[in-house]
Amino acid sequence: MRVVVPECCEDLKRERGQCLFNKEELTNILDGGPEITEKRRSIEKVLMNTPELFDDVSPDYLSHEDRYSNELRKATQLMTTLEKNGFTYNDAVTTGTGLWLLMDGNPLSLHISMFLNTIKGQSSPQQLQKWLPLAEKFKIIGTYAQTELGHGTFVRGLETTATYDSTTKEFVLHSPTITATKWWPGALGKTSNHAVVMAQLYLGGKCYGPHIFMVQLRDLETHRTLPGIVVGEIGPRLGLNSNDNGFLQFNHHRIPLTNMFMKHSQVTEDGKYVKPLHSKLSYGTMVQTRVGIVYHASRELSRALIIAIRYSAVRHQSEMVPGEPEPQILDYQTQQYKLLPHLASFFALRFSARALLEVFITTSAGLGSGKMNMLPELHALSSGLKAVATNDTVNGIDICRLACGGHGYLSSSNLPRIYTTIAAGITYEGENTVMFLQVARYLIKSFRASSQGQTLPFSVSYLRVQPPSSHAPLMSDRGLVDALGAGVRWMVGEAERRLQQLVDSGHSPHAAWNACSVHLVQCAEAHTRYYICEQFVDAVNKLGETVSSGVHEVLRQLCRLYILHRVIQTAGILLRCGAVDGKALTSIEEEECHLLATLRIQAVSIVDAIDIKDVFLKSTLGAWDGNVYQRIYEEAQKSPLNKSDVTQGYYQYLRPLMKANL
Amino acid sequence: MRVVVPECCEDLKRERGQCLFNKEELTNILDGGPEITEKRRSIEKVLMNTPELFDDVSPDYLSHEDRYSNELRKATQLMTTLEKNGFTYNDAVTTGTGLWLLMDGNPLSLHISMFLNTIKGQSSPQQLQKWLPLAEKFKIIGTYAQTELGHGTFVRGLETTATYDSTTKEFVLHSPTITATKWWPGALGKTSNHAVVMAQLYLGGKCYGPHIFMVQLRDLETHRTLPGIVVGEIGPRLGLNSNDNGFLQFNHHRIPLTNMFMKHSQVTEDGKYVKPLHSKLSYGTMVQTRVGIVYHASRELSRALIIAIRYSAVRHQSEMVPGEPEPQILDYQTQQYKLLPHLASFFALRFSARALLEVFITTSAGLGSGKMNMLPELHALSSGLKAVATNDTVNGIDICRLACGGHGYLSSSNLPRIYTTIAAGITYEGENTVMFLQVARYLIKSFRASSQGQTLPFSVSYLRVQPPSSHAPLMSDRGLVDALGAGVRWMVGEAERRLQQLVDSGHSPHAAWNACSVHLVQCAEAHTRYYICEQFVDAVNKLGETVSSGVHEVLRQLCRLYILHRVIQTAGILLRCGAVDGKALTSIEEEECHLLATLRIQAVSIVDAIDIKDVFLKSTLGAWDGNVYQRIYEEAQKSPLNKSDVTQGYYQYLRPLMKANL
Structure with missing residues (x-):
């Protein structure tokens, strides 16, 4: 394709002229x-x-x-x-x-990701040898079919059954109810001829819980659906309308014994169950998947930020001083307040995801030598991070759209599509509220262990009843992060107290848990955000030794903004536990306002450094040259409704209405 | 159409059996x-x-x-x-x-609303006589063209010109730049043959500001665009894709003098300008339009709530107590917390919009006798209410969608469309941040007037420096609303102090205003929410005298939930100004949790009382009978991709990939 490097407009030229750091260096850090x-x-x-x-x-x-x-x-x-x-x-x-x-x-993304990964991670050596080359060379096309009409995140509730028939050495796959219909898997409707199917394993009348099976769905030559299988597309969605999310029903459909994935659990020919060695092995994949989602979500947020910030530097509107020219909307404090904290959030998510992945990789290396004990903690952190990241990026993308006013509602801005695509992330791969409740369980467990004098793992060590007296001044980054930690500690303590109080007054532990769950979710969210703040501060401190001062200064400011913003959001809690007072909050609010004005100057250069080219940004509002209005106008000319001056609708419907005698 | 009243499922039957109030009575109140x-x-x-x-x-x-x-x-x-x-x-x-x-x-809604309303409200008697019958009988089809590519809410910045040529007694309409292109008006692209066009009026080289003109765009027989006019559709959008939002450019296009709307301002044949009698007359229309938006937004929120709450009573998921059947997800406190405050918000918005409209109607009746002084106040209230209502309903609809998990992402749930349609409301008819800043200006002005001993209008009387000592106990509805009022008073005082401090330290008033604008927006939002709380309490108290105790109890609980929720959201401010303390907040939080559990029991009956029939709800998840899974499944079968087992895409693209030697 013709790559044109266009001359950028005066506004963006001036913005870029204000850059005080080495963009390429920041690009490298982000990559x-x-x-x-x-x-x-x-x-x-x-x-x-x-x-x-x-x-x-x-x-x-x-x-x-x-x-x-x-x-x-x-x-x-x-x-x-x-x-x-x-x-x-x-x-x-x-x-x-x-x-x-x-x-x-x-329509091929599930094949490349979940289908291939399952083959790689769950196959016996024989299975790997058979399936991997076929899948890698697209001789078979697959997807991953877990979710059903009736069950999502709660995997144990799945209803599809795989019953072993030892006389024929086959599994009989069956969908006993309408809610057992597999529902949602991408590429299942029309594209895939195979699927990894999760089903309840039944051996000799006993259920062994969900296991996964390789199932051929369609003929490899004709692509016709095989007998015993009903498959189709589930219809339109908020977004992601081209990846043929599908449904799948089995009517006593038989597959060979050898089609159960047998790397971990196994079933023998005579129908005996062989347990996996480690029950926690699946945590590893989940940690990686969820960190992957954090990367994906933050990348999409960064696209929205590039679009909204460049547009805000090009758009002139209203009067700040009567009679003077209309300012760039990025000059309005309200606009800076909408966008810049999300810019900081993008960096925070990127750095904390990277930090978590590094811990995970180090830990994984030690798995062989029995160091499994960190996996539950990493699982909790990655679950929380998945939830915070998807919440915050979806919200941030929406704010970016709104910050572009009416034009953000235009498809050609690309903000609607970025939003509708990423909005699904709150639900898939573990619904966020469920994720937070899992984190909360870990927090309460840790808090109680700590009360009993046990040592806590690294990410929750700040929850111990006797905190180390922090020597950092309150207004330092470290001091504010400590204040946030004190807030979480107070919240978790309060949740534990309420739980105990309910149990003491006769509630079952389960009823008490439910009656405190709103509060528990808030604890989990606050804990995860504390973790993110910590990682952001650490990353910036560490980078301080290696990067140029210009880049370090920008990172320091973004990190500071992230923390200040978080403290203000948590003001109620921090006041209640005495971690800050009203005077400190006033000065934090004023500092945030100053910081917005400081960061505004380099905002365009910072998003430039994210380095996403126009052809991938796909936005009339966000292009490098800032030639916004011309692009919007030209894009609109492509509407099929503009192919002719008068549409068929006029002759068919409007003219009859005009001629009618009403 | 065949109207089937289906048997409802067991879950919903049981929910409805728990109803303790007269549904029809609540329906009447809402209507x-x-x-x-x-x-x-x-x-x-x-x-x-x-x-x-x-x-x-x-x-x-x-x-x-x-x-x-x-x-x-x-x-x-x-x-x-x-x-x-x-x-x-x-x-x-x-x-x-x-x-x-x-x-x-x-594609006809702008004709029926803005086009007809402008003809009715802005025409001289002769114009009315000429245009109204034509428009009412659809002999001409029109729209309202104000927004341009370069300007939205800031109307004074519009660039389209209407220059009077006294030699021919015509106005020359012109789009001098690409940003002057009219952009966004619904039905402008293909449907309308006329438009009310807002343009800068020029007489003898002098600009008299924006005025409105009736402009024919297309031939009434052929529907072809007239010479001197370029018109087309602007391309796809996040939602509202069928109302042909359009663009419009004028190339020195001439219209007769008599096509300027002349009810208020007038231009004589020799080009003299006649000023309107009252400059505040346009406030009235804006108040009505904005209250209309509040109704519209709250109605859409109510649809989303019906869908999400019914679905939450039908959906069973996960385990609350190990080994027991999966509970209805509405039993989870986290689910109640997502949905019920928005249910309360629907009632709050409905009641406060109605109260405002009633004050407006009373005031309007007195307009003739010179009672114009309330208009600025009503304008501020309606602007704030428009902004809060659109923010909260869009957010609430999104929460409803997410509360339905993956299935909320399905188009057949109708939640995506309700969201994408209503999301535009944050921007149109006055962008919300701009709305809030106008409210803030009114607040600061009132606060300063009060400091100088002036009496304040009703809606801001609580801002006076010496508040009346409230005798309501803190925990009563009135006491909590008073606490919220104290919070707003403190915020406005703080904003005023910061403004003054910046001016004292050498900033211009305009720079100071911008430097405080984040805080000012928060003041405006808090003020509007205080107003909503007040109106909700008043409405429920007044109804107490006329309605049955069952209905009154439900309304009282919803009102209470709304207030408690608001107090918790504002905790930071209320603590800082001393209106509440930590102990009170803890008990408010606990009361909210109890109230969620209480309201949960009648939640389905409450949304039933909103009385929206299935054919208008258009949702597989929200139908009266709760037959959710069957409906989702049947709706999916209608996908055109399911018309044949194998799609063309297989033969064209997938098969070649499978056969390729990669």
Whole structure:
């Protein structure tokens, strides 16, 4: 494709002229190192040289069928292009680029992610040898079918059964109720000819809980659905309309014994169950998946921020001083307050996800030598981080859209699609409220252990009843993070007290838990946010030794803004537990206002450093050159309704109404 | 259409069996009286007997052009049906029914609302006589074109010019820049042949500010665009994709002098400007329009609540007590906490909008006798209410969607469409941040006036420096509302202090205003919410004398929940100003938890009383009978992708990928 580096408009030129730091250095930090930046750019170059990936219209103009077809076309093209150039789809996902080309869901993404990962992670050696080459070379196309009409995050409630028949050495897959229908898996409706299916394993009449099975769904030549299987697409959704989310029902459908994934649990030919060695092994995958979601969500937030911040520097509106020219809307404090805390949040999520992943990798290396004890903690942290990250990014993207006024509501801004796509993240891979309640369980357990004198793992050590006297002054970063920690400690203590009080007054522990769950969710959220603040401060401190002072100053300011903002949000709690007083809050509020004005000056340069090219940003409002109005106008001309001056609707409906004698 | 009253499922039957109040009585209260309920139902009956209004598919399945055509078909059908049965479209709007049939925007709604209203409110007697019959009988179809590519809420910045040429007695309409392009008006793209156009009036080289003009855009026979005019559709949007939002450019386009609306300002044949008698006259329309938005937004919130609360009573998930059956998710405190405060918010918005409208009507009656002094206050209240209502309903609808888990993301739940439609309300008819800043200006002015000993108008009288010593105990409704009032007083005082401090330290008043604007927005929001709380308490108290005790009890509980929730949200401020202490907050939190459990029992009955029929709810999750899974499943079968087992995409793209040698 023709790559035009356009001259940027005067407003953005001036903004960029104010940059006080080395953008490339910040880009490298965000990517995770110069070599990763380089690799990302080389993938981008390959994709940008593939015109077929860019020659399409807005999915909003197409019918449901055409939309699916068009994205399938690009998805297959993308796979071929990556393969031919020695890249994997995973490369394209990690750098975001792959996802951004498939605008409204990728019918092959479940194949590449969950299907391949399950084969790699859950197969016996024989299974791996058989399935992996087929899947890697797209000889079979698959998805991951877990969620049912009746059950989502609560996996134990799944109803699909896999009953072993030792006479034929087969499993009989069955959907006993309508709610047992598999529902939601991407690519299940029309694309996949195989699925990894989660079902309740039954051996000799006894249920052994959910296990996973490889099931062929469609004929490999004709693509027709096999007998005993009903499969289809589930209809339109808020977003992700091109990845044919599907449904699946089994009518006593038989598959060979060897199609149960047997790396961990096993079933013998005569129907005996062999237990897995470690029950906590699945935690590892979940930690990685959830950290992956945090990366994905923060990347989408960063796209929205680039769009909204560049637009805010180009858009002039209203009067600040009567009679003077209309200012850039980024000059309004209210606009800075909408956008800049989310910019800080993007950095905070990026750094804390990275920190968590590093701990996980270090821990995993030690798994062989029995160091499993950190997994529950990492699981709690990653669950909390998944929930906070998806909440905050969805909210942040929405704010970015609203900060662009009416034009943010235009599809050509790309903000609607970024929102509708990422909005699903609050629910999938563990619904956020459920995630927080799991974190809360870990917190209460830790708090009680600590009360009994036990030593706490690193992420909850601040919960101990006798906190170390912090010597950091309140107004320092560390001092404020300590204050936030004191807030969480107070909240968890209060939750524990209420739980105990309810139990003492005759409630069952389960009823007490439910009666405190609103408060418990708040504890979990506060704990996770404390963790994020800590990681952000640590990361910036550590970077201080290696980066130039310009970059360090920007990171320091963003980190400071994140913490100040969090303290203000938590004011009620912090006042109640005495961690701050009203005077401190007033000065924190005033400092935040100053910091907004300071960061505003370099805001455009900071989002530039996120380094997402126009062709991947896909936004009329956010393009590098800031030529906003011309782009909006030109994009609108492509509407099929503008192909002719008078539409058929006029002749069919409007003219008869005008001529009617009402 | 066949009206089936289905048997409801066991869960909902049990919920309904728990009802302790007279549903019909609550319905009447919400409608505004039994006679309004009756009228609403008679309109509904007429519509439900018009099968053409219901015989369509999901707009999501259609291409952009077909989507527009199909909604235009229904819009013209709707108008004809209403006319023939002696109803106006306004009747159908006030009751919600009309909007709900046009699922993704109505290409005739601007004609019926803004176009007709402008003709009625801004025409000279001659103009009225000429235009009104034409518009009422659909001989001309119009829209209201104010917003431009470059300017929205800041009307003074509009760039379109209307320059009077006294030699020909014509106005020359012109779009001098690309940003002067009219952008966004609904129905402008393809439907309208006329528009009310707002343009800067120029007489003898002098600008007289924005005025409105009647402009014909298209030929009445051929529907072709007239010379000198460029008009088209602006392309897809987050929602409202069927109301052909359009753009419009003028190239020195001439219209007769008599096409300027001349009820208030006038231009004589020789180009002299005649000023309007009252400059505040336009406030009245804005108050009405904004109260209308509050009604509209709260109605949409109520649809989302019906859907989410019924679904939460039908959906069973997870374990509260190990080994026991999965509970209804409405039994989880976290679920109650998500939904019930928004249910209370629906009632709060409904009552406060009604109260404001009543004050407005009373005031308007006195306008002739010079009682204009209340208009600025009503304008401030309606602006604040518009902003709070749209913020809270959009947020509430989103929470309702998320509370339905994955299935809330399905279009067939109707939650996505309710969200995408109503999300626009935050921006249109006055962007919310701008609204709040106008309210803040009124607050600061009032606060300063009060400091100088002046008497304050009713809605801000609580801001006076010496508050009346409230005798209500803190924990009573009145006591808590007083505490909230004290919080607002403190915030406004603090804002005023900071403003003054900045001015004293050398900032210009404008710079100081901007530097405090985040805080000022918070003041305005808090003030408006205080007003809503007050009106809710008053309404419930007044109703206490006339309604049955069952209904009164439910209203009292909803009102209490609303106030408790607000106090908790404002905890930081209330602690800082000493209006509450930590102990009080703890007991308020505990009371809220109890109240959630109490209200939960009648939640389904309360949403039943909102009385929205399935055909208008249009939700697989929210239908009266609670037959959720069957409906989701059946709706999915309608997807065009399910018409054939194997799609074209397989042959075109997937098969080649499978056969490729990668």
